Amino acid sequence: MRWNWKQFVAVVIIIGVSWMLVHLPVISHYIYTLKSHSIPVISNGNSLLEEIKKKAELYSIPPQDAKIDPIWKTVPGYNGLEVDIEESFNNMEEDGVFDEKKLVFHQISPKKHLxxxxxxxxxxxxxxxxxxxxxxxxxxxxxxxxxxxxxxxxxxxxxxxxxxxxxxxxxxxxxxxxxxxxxxxxxxxxxxxxxxxxxxxxxxxxxxxxxxxxxxxxxxxxxxxxxxxxxxxxxxxxxxxxxxxxxxxxxxxxxxxxxxxxxxxxxxxxxxxxxxxxxxxxxxxxxxxxxxxxxxxxxxxxxxxxxxxxxxxxxxxxx
Missing domain, CATH: 3.20.20.370 (Glycoside hydrolase/deacetylase)
Structure with a gap:
C-alpha cells in the first residue's frame, strides 16, 4: 500500500506530538518517579529477606533432649526455637527494615523424650x-x-x-x-x-x-x-x-x-x-x-x- 502525502504528514504529526508529550516536564517527572520507586522496593524486599535469613541462626535455639543426669536423675526435654523466615518477612515487609521484635518463631521438638x-x-x-x-x-x-x-x-x-x-x-x-x-x-x-x-x-x-x-x-x-x-x-x-x-x-x-x-x-x-x-x-x-x-x-x-x-x-x- 502506498501512502499519499496527507497520510505521510499525519504520521509525522502524531510522532512529533508523542515525542513532545513524553518530554514534557510533568510527564518526564512521572515516568522518572515510577522507575525510581519500583526498583528500590524490589531491592529492599530482597535485602530484608536476606537479612532475616542470615540472622535467623543467631536467634534460633536448639532443642534439648531428655536425659538421665548423674545428679538430678531424670531431666525432661525442652523444645528449641526456630525463626519462621516467611512469617517474619511478612511482619517486617511494610516497614522494610529488620526488627527483632517482629520475628516469628516456631518450636522444635527434641529427639529424645521423657x-x-x-x-x-x-x-x-x-x-x-x-x-x-x-x-x-x-x-x-x-x-x-x-x-x-x-x-x-x-x-x-x-x-x-x-x-x-x-x-x-x-x-x-x-x-x-x-x-x-x-x-x-x-x-x-x-x-x-x-x-x-x-x-x-x-x-x-x-x-x-x-x-x-x-x-x-x-x-x-x-x-x-x-x-x-x-x-x-x-x-x-x-x-x-x-x-x-x-x-x-x-x-x-x-x-x-x-x-x-x-x-x-x-x-x-x-x-x-x-x-x-x-x-x-x-x-x-x-x-x-x-x-x-x-x-x-x-x-x-x-x-x-x-x-x-x-x-x-x-x-x-x-x-
Missing part, C-alpha cells in the same frame, strides 16, 4: 523452664486443707496433691474436693511406710491399693508417685514404673512439718526457688498461712506455678 528414658526419679522440671510446682503430700492435716484450696483457687493455681491411700479411704469427701477443684492427684503409698525397706510384693501392694482407692473415689488414674519421706530404692522406682507411674521427688523443701513461723518458711522457699522447682509441702498451719505470700513472691520472679504434668511438658515457656 518416655524414652529408663525409670528414674524426677526432682525438677527443665532448669530453663520458668515454672514451679507445689507438691502437697496429704496423709493428715484435714483442718488446713480447705483454706489451702481456697487460696489456690483465689490465685487460679493448680497444684499436684499426693494422697495416701488410707487417708483417701477415710476422707473421700476431701479427696473429691481436691479433684473437683482441678488439681492433679498422685499416689503417696497406702500406709506411709519406709518404701526403701519393702520387698517387691509389699511395694506393689502399697502402690496398687492406693491407685485403686484413688480411682474409685475420684476417677483419677495416677501417673505420679511420691514416696513417703522421700525414701525409695531402685525397686521402688521400678515397681512404680510397672504401674505406669514415674517417681517424683523435690528440689525445694518447706520443712513445714517442723511448724516453722510463716516468715521462716517463706524465706526458706524464696531463697531456693528456681526455674523448674518442685516445692514440697503438707497441709500444715505454717503452709496454710504462708501460701498466698509464696504464690505472690514466686510470681514476681516471673515463675509460673502449675502442675507436675504441665511443668514436665517440652513446650517452651516465656517469662
Amino acid at each position: 518416655e524414652d528414658l529408663p525409670p528414674a526419679p524426677i526432682y525438677r522440671a527443665h532448669p530453663e523452664k520458668p515454672v514451679a510446682s507445689f507438691l502437697i503430700n496429704v496423709a493428715w492435716g484435714n483442718e488446713y486443707l480447705k483454706d489451702m484450696l481456697s487460696t489456690l483457687k483465689k490465685h487460679d493455681i493448680k497444684a499436684t496433691f499426693f494422697l495416701e491411700g488410707k487417708w483417701t479411704k477415710n476422707n473421700p469427701e476431701f479427696a473429691k474436693m481436691i479433684a473437683e477443684a482441678g488439681h492433679e492427684i498422685g499416689n503417696h503409698s497406702y500406709s506411709h511406710p519406709n518404701m526403701k525397706l519393702l520387698g517387691s510384693e509389699a511395694t506393689m501392694q502399697e502402690l496398687k491399693e492406693t491407685n485403686e482407692i484413688i480411682r474409685a473415689v475420684t476417677g483419677v488414674t495416677c501417673i505420679w508417685f511420691a514416696p513417703p519421706s522421700g525414701s525409695y530404692n531402685e525397686l521402688t522406682v521400678k515397681k512404680a514404673a510397672e504401674l505406669n507411674m514415674r517417681t517424683i521427688m523435690w528440689s525445694v523443701d518447706t520443712i513445714d512439718w517442723q511448724k516453722p513461723a510463716p516468715h521462716v518458711l517463706v524465706d526458706r522457699v524464696m531463697s531456693k526457688v528456681h526455674n523448674g522447682a518442685f516445692i514440697l509441702m503438707h497441709p500444715t498451719e505454717s503452709t496454710s498461712v504462708s501460701l498466698e505470700t509464696l504464690i505472690l513472691n514466686i510470681k514476681k520472679k516471673g515463675i509460673r506455678l502449675t502442675t507436675i504434668s504441665e511443668a514436665l511438658k517440652e513446650k517452651r515457656m516465656f517469662r
